[in-house]
Amino acid sequence: MEEIQKWRTALQSPDVAERAAAAESLCHAGPDAAPAVLELVQACADDETVAEWATAALEELGAPPTESLEPLTKLASDSKSPVAYWAVTLLGRLGPAAIGSEKVLAALLHDSPDAAVQERAAWALGEIGAKSAATLAALNRASQSTSPRLARLAKASLEQIQK
Template sequence: MDMETAHQQLLTGTDTQQAAAAEALAGMGELAQQAIPALVQHCASADESVRNWCTAALEEVGPPAGRQLEHLTALAEAANSDVAYWAVTLLGRAGEQAQAAIPTLLGRLEDDSSPQVQERAAWALGKIARGSTPAISALQSAAATTGPLATHSKRALEKLSAASA
């Protein structure tokens, strides 16, 4: 299955077709980049196979294209924690070109409804927020707490310090 067919089938197919499409995209690695937003959205699928293959594809796809960042920023605000997690992850992979997403990531850092998304937001800010006073301040506050969020926030601050040096 080629990329275009797989992408279209992921968007419009049945659960079985979507799972097959996501599996095909998982095997394409970075060539599946244009399907990133659809893969992220389908992490909320009711079908476990679709979710699993979308996750597998997202693990291999690399950073998103610049034109996808606005869409991923919106998806980072999703109520579904799997969708938000992957959107935040991809924003982090985009690095400093995703700086427009900092306010959204700060919101996710402060939202304790999904600790995994919260921790991933700290990680992403460490990749994106060089020179952002609000991000550094928020990470310092989170680093002063206890638990995994504090650890992720400290690591993010270390990355930002190293990038500024």
């Protein structure tokens, strides 16, 4: 735990090599790196050497701690695509516990300039089981998209929600 805290701090270092080493160590920590989830999400938009390890760490992390819901919801609207993408992904992994992020995710599905973020928002809404009229309308619109992936994910989420 002490080590994780040390690496979280190191991820804020002005020295890119130090940040890269911290991201790599957190990646090797596997699910134990969960307390560092917010720093790792932000590191995904860092220098390549940092971002690659941060991305790999998040891929293996599983669901984030529930207390990260609010900050992840804020990061979901980050202007940096990799940050938004991973924040949305982690909200989806939280499942129904992330229902508080529904409005933000529905908005991203509707108007994110990044296709990958839009697609992940469509997926996350299904994982969360969001059922508001606004969400269903956004998913219905997305299910008519000319993007086959977005349309498919939106349809799958609608089916999942309406089960």
